[in-house]
Amino acid sequence: MRFFILACAFVSATLSALSASPRLPASFSAEQRTQLGLEASEQPDFGLEELTETRLVLVLFDLYCPVCQKSAENLRQLHVALTEQFPNTPMLAVGSGDTPLEAATFARKFELAMPVTSDRERALASAFDASKTPAVLLLERASTDKPFEVTWSREGYFGHEHLDALLARLGHEQR
Amino acid sequence: MKRSHHRHSFVCAGALLLLAATLARAELKLPPMEPHAIAQDSRWNVRIGDPAPDFSLPAIDGSTFVLSEAWKRGPVVLSFVPAAWTPVCSGQWKGYDLLAEEFGDYDAQIVGLTVDNLPTLRAWTDAMDGIHFPVLSDFYPHGEVAARYGVLRGDGMMDRALVVIDREGIIRALYLSDIDVRPPLDVIMDALETLKGD
Numbered sequence: 001m002r003f004f005i006l007a008c009a010f011v012s013a014t015l016s017a018l019s020a021s022p023r024l025p026a027s028f029s030a031e032q033r034t035q036l037g038l039e040a041s042e043q044p045d046f047g048l049e050e051l052t053e054t055r056l057v058l059v060l061f062d063l064y065c066p067v068c069q070k071s072a073e074n075l076r077q078l079h080v081a082l083t084e085q086f087p088n089t090p091m092l093a094v095g096s097g098d099t100p101l102e103a104a105t106f107a108r109k110f111e112l113a114m115p116v117t118s119d120r121e122r123a124l125a126s127a128f129d130a131s132k133t134p135a136v137l138l139l140e141r142a143s144t145d146k147p148f149e150v151t152w153s154r155e156g157y158f159g160h161e162h163l164d165a166l167l168a169r170l171g172h173e174q175r
Numbered sequence: 176m177k178r179s180h181h182r183h184s185f186v187c188a189g190a191l192l193l194l195a196a197t198l199a200r201a202e203l204k205l206p207p208m209e210p211h212a213i214a215q216d217s218r219w220n221v222r223i224g225d226p227a228p229d230f231s232l233p234a235i236d237g238s239t240f241v242l243s244e245a246w247k248r249g250p251v252v253l254s255f256v257p258a259a260w261t262p263v264c265s266g267q268w269k270g271y272d273l274l275a276e277e278f279g280d281y282d283a284q285i286v287g288l289t290v291d292n293l294p295t296l297r298a299w300t301d302a303m304d305g306i307h308f309p310v311l312s313d314f315y316p317h318g319e320v321a322a323r324y325g326v327l328r329g330d331g332m333m334d335r336a337l338v339v340i341d342r343e344g345i346i347r348a349l350y351l352s353d354i355d356v357r358p359p360l361d362v363i364m365d366a367l368e369t370l371k372g373d
Contacts, residue, residue, distance in 0.1 A: 064270035064357060066303065099359045102270075109273060 021048040021147075022123035025100055032115035035090045048124075048139070048148055055089045056148065057082060057166070059114075060096040060125055060135040063106040068134045071158040072110035075134065078163050079114040086170050094118065096125045096133055132156050138166065214353040217334040220325030223349055227251075227340045228323045232288070232311040235297050240286065240309050246344050249282030250370050252363055253338040255326045257354055259291040259299040263335070267357045272306050274360075281367040286311060290318045290333055326351070339366040341373070 023045040026038060033039045037052025048056070059075055061068040079091050095103025095118040103118035119125070128137055128150055138152035152169050154162045221228065229243045245251050254271065256264040271278075271285050278285055285308045289296065292314040300306045313320045313333070321327035326334040337358050339348035348366035352358040 062266070063273070063360070064266035066266070066269045069269070069273060097357075099361050101364060102360045105274065105277065105360065 021127060022119065022121070023047055024094065024117045024119055024124070026117065027100065028115045028117075036092065036115055037090070051090070052144060053088060053090055054141050054144060055170075056139045057089060057091040058124070058128070058135075058137045058139055059091065059093040060119075060130055060133055060137070061093060061103075061106060062096055062133045063098050063102040065133045067157050068106070069110075071134050072106070072112070074158050074160060074163050075136075076110060076112055078136070078158075078166065079112065081163070081167055082170075085167065089170060090115070092117070094124055096122050096130075096135075130155060134158050136162065136166065138169065214355070215334055215351055216328040216330070216354075217326045217336070217351060219349060219351070220323060221338070221346055221349070223346055225346050227338065227344050227346050228320075229344070230320045230323070232313055232320060233293060235293060235300060235310045235312070238309075240311050242340075243344060245284055245286070246340050246342055249284060249342060250347075250367060251340045252278070252283060252285045252367075253324075253336075253340070254285060254287045255321060255324070255333040255336040255338075256287065256289055257328075257332040257335060259289055259295050260302075263355060263357055264289070265299075265303060267335075268300075268306055268310075269303055270357075270360070271308065272303075275307050277364070278367070281371055283367050284308065285363075288313050288320065288333065290314055290321065290327075290331065328354075337362055339363065339370075341370050 026041070026044060026046045028036065028038065030039070038046055038050065041050060057078070075093070082089055082091050091114040093107065093112060093114050093116045095106060095116065097120065098106070098118045099120060100118045103116055107116040125131070125135070130137065130153070132155040135153065135155045136158050137150050139148035140151045141148045152166060154166070227242065227246070231239050231241045234240045242251065254268070256267060258264060268287055287306065287308060287310045290313050293312045296310050296312055300310055318327040318331065318333065321333045324338060326336045328334050335352040335354050335356070335358065337348070337350040338346060341347050347370060348362065350358050350362045
């Protein structure tokens with residue numbers, strides 16, 4: 001019986017660990033922390049479940065991905081548009097497979113002002129089943145105690161038409 | 176009876192552990208285990224603090240690159256990669272191509288080497304919309320420079336490796352990566368930052 005209880009505890013812990021999103025470095029400016037709703041947290045890392053909004057635009061990029069480099073200007077424009085038109089929909093960019101230095105270098109090269117972090121192990125890409133970079137994912141949840149789900153996505157080159165499609169989707173939902 | 180009960184518990188625990196492992200694998204979407212090249216197949220012939228073995232090799236722009244002339248202009252980062260037209264190598268060099276300004280801040284030159292021949296390297300780099308740094312062919316005698324540094328693999332490719340050389344021609348950093356894994360940019364930038372302080 002003791003073995004059975006131990007095994008149940010192990011399974012429970014495993015499933016619980018899988019349901020939480022990966023922890024990512026939270027090296028954000030005060031303004032970026034506010035955008036993400038993390039201003040109350042002093043932790044050096046965070047999980048998506050800690051964000052206070054029910055909607056998030058998540059971008060997975062890679063410094064070494066030429067298509068990401070070509071898409072960077074449109075990603076920058078997407079952030080500008082979100083800030084102006086949908087201030088309650090924060091945007092988070094994650095260097096998938098990158099070190100913090102590599103992710104920060106990409107952001108600096110392409111003047112990306114949104115919060116940027118890194119996910120060396122590509123855990124978020126795995127969690128959201130995103131196999132390519134760049135990946136732009138609209139994540140939504142019914143309430144902050146529920147996990148995020150992907151409700152719109154674009155993997156591969158992110159062009160103007162994809163930017164317009166995402167903004168149209170967000171505008172449609174707002175109406 | 177008690178013994179049978181214990182056996183039953185063992186079976187239950189085993190089944191649950193198997194289930195947990197299956198769920199974890201499904202959730203994390205691990206890549207399939209595929210047979211591939213040996214991760215690292217080299218043994219360095221040089222050490223940090225050694226004079227870098229000098230060499231001259233043809234570059235894709237038609238010039239001849241001489242290492243001992245290059246290090247006089249600033250630190251040199253040799254990037255050995257396994258093969259042209261492969262995704263990890265393409266990404267790695269396209270990333271370095273983006274960072275000309277960052278390397279320039281340290282007067283550093285990144286130099287790429289493979290064992291492919293010049294036409295192959297020209298076609299490959301053209302397909303990547305060009306590469307700003309010197310790309311060298313260690314094609315003939317096959318992999319001679321790679322062998323001198325100790326990064327020529329048993330299968331004839333180069334291992335994925337970085338060598339940072341200072342202005343005096345002394346090796347200041349060595350990094351050997353898994354053939355399928357890009358070395359972190361931090362290896363290069365940390366080495367260049369150290370050289371800047373010297």
